[in-house]
Amino acid sequence: MNQYGGQITISNTETIPGRRITEFYGVVTGSTVRAKHIGKDIMAGLKNIVGGELKGYTELLSEARQEALQRMIAEAQSMGANAVVNVRFSTSSISQGAAELFAYGTAVRVE
Amino acid sequence: MNLELLELLLPVAPFLFLLVLGLAAGTILERRHFADIRARESRFRSLPAVTFREPPADWAVDGSGLVAGSVVVSLDYFKRFAAALRTIFGGRIKAFEPLMDRGRREAILRMKEDAAAAGYDAIINVRLATSRIANANGSTTAGVELMAYGTGLKLRDSLGNALPTEGA
Numbered sequence: 617m618n619q620y621g622g623q624i625t626i627s628n629t630e631t632i633p634g635r636r637i638t639e640f641y642g643v644v645t646g647s648t649v650r651a652k653h654i655g656k657d658i659m660a661g662l663k664n665i666v667g668g669e670l671k672g673y674t675e676l677l678s679e680a681r682q683e684a685l686q687r688m689i690a691e692a693q694s695m696g697a698n699a700v701v702n703v704r705f706s707t708s709s710i711s712q713g714a715a716e717l718f719a720y721g722t723a724v725r726v727e
Numbered sequence: 728m729n730l731e732l733l734e735l736l737l738p739v740a741p742f743l744f745l746l747v748l749g750l751a752a753g754t755i756l757e758r759r760h761f762a763d764i765r766a767r768e769s770r771f772r773s774l775p776a777v778t779f780r781e782p783p784a785d786w787a788v789d790g791s792g793l794v795a796g797s798v799v800v801s802l803d804y805f806k807r808f809a810a811a812l813r814t815i816f817g818g819r820i821k822a823f824e825p826l827m828d829r830g831r832r833e834a835i836l837r838m839k840e841d842a843a844a845a846g847y848d849a850i851i852n853v854r855l856a857t858s859r860i861a862n863a864n865g866s867t868t869a870g871v872e873l874m875a876y877g878t879g880l881k882l883r884d885s886l887g888n889a890l891p892t893e894g895a
Contacts, residue, residue: 625791625792626792626793627791627792627793627878628793628852628854628876628877628878629780629781629791629851629852629878630780630781631781632791633781633782633788633791633851633878633880634782634787634788634789634790634791657869660801660869660870663801664801664802664803664804664807664869664870665745665748665749665752665803665804666748666749666752666753666756666803666804667749667752667753667756667757667800667801667802667803667804667806667826668753668756668757668760668800668801668803669760669798669799669800669833670799670800670801670869670870671799673799673860673869673870673872674797674798674799674872677797677799677872678795678797681795681797685793703793705856705874705876707856707858707872709859715858715860
């Protein structure tokens with residue numbers, strides 16, 4: 617989760633450790649709504665018999681979370697920020713079989 | 728007599744088959760997963776993951792970034808049936824406890840692998856999140872997602888040199 621071309625530093629701490637914040641730009645958010653497709657459901661249904669990791673869902677959710685993060689980063693960059701601090705994730709199921717993955721944080725400039 | 732018994736059993740045969748298959752395969756897979764988790768945990772012991780919000784004052788930080796790991800796990804057929812029965816009477820559902828445990832430990836390990844790949848020496852402000860994934864019909868649970876995330880740190884030693892890469 618660290619490859620953002622070295623342009624922006626992301627952290628879930630309140631500051632970027634070892635660096636000083638010089639400017640605050642405010643909250644930035646990114647989200648995506650995903651539904652799982654029927655093929656993955658069938659595979660997961662089979663995997664549900666023996667239990668264990670449902671790889672299709674793991675990939676689906678982490679890809680979706682990446683996209684939410686990327687959107688948050690794009691918003692921060694458009695403000696001129698070089699870091700996003702105090703990043704939080706949230707997941708909510710908005711309808712049957714669909715979920716929203718959401719990332720938010722505070723865009724700042726660090727020296 | 729035997730024929731009558733066979734006729735009685737025939738409709739429930741698929742159910743019994745799935746119960747036995749779930750119990751056998753699920754138990755073997757779970758045991759293997761725990762063995763794998765223990766082996767990887769001892770390999771990553773040199774990469775600490777802590778819940779402190781700030782790095783301890785004596786750490787010399789040389790760079791940081793977000794790291795994360797997640798996994799979706801599910802119960803086997805037998806355990807799901809046992810858990811459903813348990814909800815009738817209430818009480819402790821033993822079937823779910825090892826599932827949450829292995830999922831959470833796997834998520835933490837994946838976060839550490841993410842950190843090691845990016846060259847970080849420690850992870851601070853670790854947070855754990857859990858969410859349930861519903862089936863399309865909404866009533867039954869397809870799986871549980873366990874997620875771990877934190878801030879990876881590159882550290883220097885007291886002489887100002889980068890630490891040797893560990894873990895991976």
